[in-house]
Amino acid sequence: MEPFELICPAGNPAALRAAVDAGADAVYLGFRDETNARNFPGLNFSREDLAGAVAYAHARRVQVFVAINTYPQAGNLGPWERAVDDAARLKADAVILADVGLLAYAARRHPDLRLHLSVQASAANVEAIRLYRDAFGVRRVVLPRVLTVPEIARLNAEIDIETEVFVFGGMCPMAEGRCSLSSYATGLSPNRQGVCSPASHVRYEPRGTALASTLGGFTINLFEEGEQAGYPTLCKGRFLSGDRPAYLFEEPTSLNAMELLPELKAAKVRALKIEGRQRGKAYIAAVVAAYRRALDAFAKGQALPTLNLDAVVEGGAQTTGAYKRAWR
Amino acid sequence: MTPLLTPGLTLGPVLFNWPADRWRDFYFRMADEAPLDTVILGEIVCHKRAPFFADAMEAVVARLAAAGKEVWFASPILAGNDRERAAMRDVVANGLLPVEANDMGALALLAGQPHAVGPFINTYNEATLSWLAGRGAMSVSLPAELPAASVAVLAKAGAALGLAVEVQVFGRAPLAISARCYHARAHGLHKDGCQFVCGNDPDGMPVKTLDGQSFLTVNGTQTLSHGYLCLAGEMDRLAAMGVSRFRLSPQAVDMVAVATAFRAVLAGQRDGRDAAAEVGRLVDAPLENGFFHNVAGTAYAAEA
Numbered sequence: 226m227e228p229f230e231l232i233c234p235a236g237n238p239a240a241l242r243a244a245v246d247a248g249a250d251a252v253y254l255g256f257r258d259e260t261n262a263r264n265f266p267g268l269n270f271s272r273e274d275l276a277g278a279v280a281y282a283h284a285r286r287v288q289v290f291v292a293i294n295t296y297p298q299a300g301n302l303g304p305w306e307r308a309v310d311d312a313a314r315l316k317a318d319a320v321i322l323a324d325v326g327l328l329a330y331a332a333r334r335h336p337d338l339r340l341h342l343s344v345q346a347s348a349a350n351v352e353a354i355r356l357y358r359d360a361f362g363v364r365r366v367v368l369p370r371v372l373t374v375p376e377i378a379r380l381n382a383e384i385d386i387e388t389e390v391f392v393f394g395g396m397c398p399m400a401e402g403r404c405s406l407s408s409y410a411t412g413l414s415p416n417r418q419g420v421c422s423p424a425s426h427v428r429y430e431p432r433g434t435a436l437a438s439t440l441g442g443f444t445i446n447l448f449e450e451g452e453q454a455g456y457p458t459l460c461k462g463r464f465l466s467g468d469r470p471a472y473l474f475e476e477p478t479s480l481n482a483m484e485l486l487p488e489l490k491a492a493k494v495r496a497l498k499i500e501g502r503q504r505g506k507a508y509i510a511a512v513v514a515a516y517r518r519a520l521d522a523f524a525k526g527q528a529l530p531t532l533n534l535d536a537v538v539e540g541g542a543q544t545t546g547a548y549k550r551a552w553r
Numbered sequence: 554m555t556p557l558l559t560p561g562l563t564l565g566p567v568l569f570n571w572p573a574d575r576w577r578d579f580y581f582r583m584a585d586e587a588p589l590d591t592v593i594l595g596e597i598v599c600h601k602r603a604p605f606f607a608d609a610m611e612a613v614v615a616r617l618a619a620a621g622k623e624v625w626f627a628s629p630i631l632a633g634n635d636r637e638r639a640a641m642r643d644v645v646a647n648g649l650l651p652v653e654a655n656d657m658g659a660l661a662l663l664a665g666q667p668h669a670v671g672p673f674i675n676t677y678n679e680a681t682l683s684w685l686a687g688r689g690a691m692s693v694s695l696p697a698e699l700p701a702a703s704v705a706v707l708a709k710a711g712a713a714l715g716l717a718v719e720v721q722v723f724g725r726a727p728l729a730i731s732a733r734c735y736h737a738r739a740h741g742l743h744k745d746g747c748q749f750v751c752g753n754d755p756d757g758m759p760v761k762t763l764d765g766q767s768f769l770t771v772n773g774t775q776t777l778s779h780g781y782l783c784l785a786g787e788m789d790r791l792a793a794m795g796v797s798r799f800r801l802s803p804q805a806v807d808m809v810a811v812a813t814a815f816r817a818v819l820a821g822q823r824d825g826r827d828a829a830a831e832v833g834r835l836v837d838a839p840l841e842n843g844f845f846h847n848v849a850g851t852a853y854a855a856e857a
Contacts, residue, residue: 296675296677296678296681297677297678297680298677298678298703299677299678299679299699299702299703299704299706299707299710300678300679300702300703300706302678302679302680323675324675324677324678324680324681325657325680325681325684325685326677326678326679326680326681326682326683326684327680329680329684330680346657346675348657348658349631349632349633349656349658350632350633350637350638350641350656350658351638351658352632352638352641352657352658352659352661352662353632353656353657353658353660353661355661356657356658356660356661357657360684369633371631371633371731371732372633372634372732373634376633376634376635379635398731398733399729399730399731399776400631400729400730400731400732402675403630403673403675403729403730404728404729404730405696405697405698405726405727405728405729405844405850406728406729406769406776408698408844408849408850409698409726409728409769409778409843409844409849409850409851410849410850410851411849412843412847412848412849412850412852414698416675416677416696416698417677417698437763437764441849441851443762443766443768443851444762444763444764444766445762446763447763460729463763464760464761464762464763464768464769465760465761465762465763465765466735466739466758466759466760466761466771467739470763471739473735473738473739473760473771474731474733474735474776475733547732547733550745551743552732552733553732553733553734553743553744553745
């Protein structure tokens with residue numbers, strides 16, 4: 226049986242080199258604009274950067290995937306189509322797309338370009354996945370974080386294209402690509418601008434002895450003295466429903482599905498993905514190296530090494546998320 | 554079938570968990586009193602609720618059809634697990650009514666049949682609209698977060714493709730869907746043992762910030778806006794763009810009055826801003842139209 230493919234994030238050329246050197250099988254990245262879902266200031270790749278990234282990665286037998294996974298703006302398809310054209314021209318190994326209009330364009334103009342379906346398309350069932358395969362020749366689907374491992378196993382038994390799942394990093398409790406919470410509070414959305422809970426709309430304000438984190442003027446959390454103040458991602462905030470303050474949608478936890486490697490293998494998952502294109506190279510190096518060691522041990526049938534990733538995870542807490550039914 | 558490019562009012566599916574009697578009586582009243590062209594039925598948020606009103610479905614369909622309304626079924630927003638998939642297949646194979654697809658899986662199953670594309674399929678641009686038209690979509694309902702500039706391009710493209718473009722003009726804006734049930738979670742329950750606590754909140758469960766500011770609404774696995782999306786004041790502009798269908802999303806308010814107000818605007822008998830003011834009095838939360846005006850969805854800008 227083929228070993229898992231390890232798919233790692235890079236927000237800049239230094240992070241890409243760190244991921245490659247730490248044992249990635251493929252690195253995914255985006256261009257420096259609204260065509261990708263991590264459109265953050267100071268992040269991402271110019272065309273020239275991509276050419277260098279491909280050269281560095283290919284020399285080390287590592288693949289490069291380009292995420293062009295926002296939804297093109299009506300009347301302004303050019304930036305998205307050029308992103309696909311340039312990824313193909315610069316020899317990216319695959320593009321990761323979500324929009325059917327853009328998938329149709331890519332399939333028509335670049336029949337040899339490998340297409341992956343982004344998690345932002347939220348294709349959660351056999352029927353949808355077959356449609357993307359039949360209509361556009363999609364070769365791999367990144368599954369939305371709404372399925373349990375047994376559900377993934379049943380899905381893989383019925384489809385004949387590869388699946389990739391997130392195993393580590395920040396996680397959305399909502400179906401990806403189907404969420405307008407950020408634009409409701411700020412006017413900027415993952416689907417349109419490639420941002421969620423953007424830093425431009427974040428404020429930290431004292432409230433008596435507490436510190437409030439706000440997004441678009443809405444209080445997302447309050448931290449008492451001594452409590453670590455986290456970033457106000459909308460769905461990871463504390464809210465009142467009834468009179469009790471609670472993390473209504475999701476705690477500020479980080480996904481870590483390492484303990485599920487045997488189940489994910491049995492479910493015939495092809496590739497494991499690490500989230501975090503916005504992370505620095507030290508984080509990338511640590512997480513990728515940890516997963517590389519774990520996958521190598523797993524492939525040899527050895528016990529999984531004990532890996533201490535607590536220092537790098539959000540809020541220090543980890544979860545297996547939607548992969549276990551009790552999460553729901 | 555109503556000519557698709559004739560302007561019309563659509564009533565979207567009831568999103569909330571209403572008792573079967575209330576659900577049936579609501580649709581009977583809509584059939585008898587509300588000036589609607591199209592009514593879309595079906596449980597699209599949580600398949601566990603559907604059995605409650607299944608017995609009333611036939612009578613509701615008959616009453617709406619007898620009143621001259623065109624009736625459609627909508628497929629679930631999220632179809633991940635086996636039971637959700639089965640619910641999706643059942644809707645597509647209902648054999649009685651045409652179907653609005655809210656997921657790409659349902660769209661796949663509808664190949665070769667006349668169908669509508671619902672607001673939960675991501676139609677953001679003309680390339681996607683064209684692909685959907687090529688697969689036989691008769692109408693496409695746009696996602697609530699699209700701004701006016703995108704709506705204008707899509708309405709024009711829709712006219713050229715011969716399909717109707719629809720925009721939600723009333724009701725809490727749907728913002729997110731999840732595999733996790735937040736209603737159950739807020740009550741300390743798991744989804745599998747939810748006790749149908751969502752039934753306690755016929756207009757959704759209010760979610761406030763820690764400052765006590767009203768913000769969001771939870772409806773089981775779905776999250777909606779707190780304010781009510783209202784584009785009554787933008788109706789003339791939407792019609793001029795070529796938008797031909799206007800969607801009202803049912804809330805636990807006087808929907809006959811809401812439909813009557815929008816109908817009067819559509820017929821050119823009433824000023825949209827005047828209708829918006831009346832709609833504002835019918836609901837107990839602010840009106841919002843920020844998405845359309847390309848700012849935060851929570852905003853409300855009076856149409857100049």
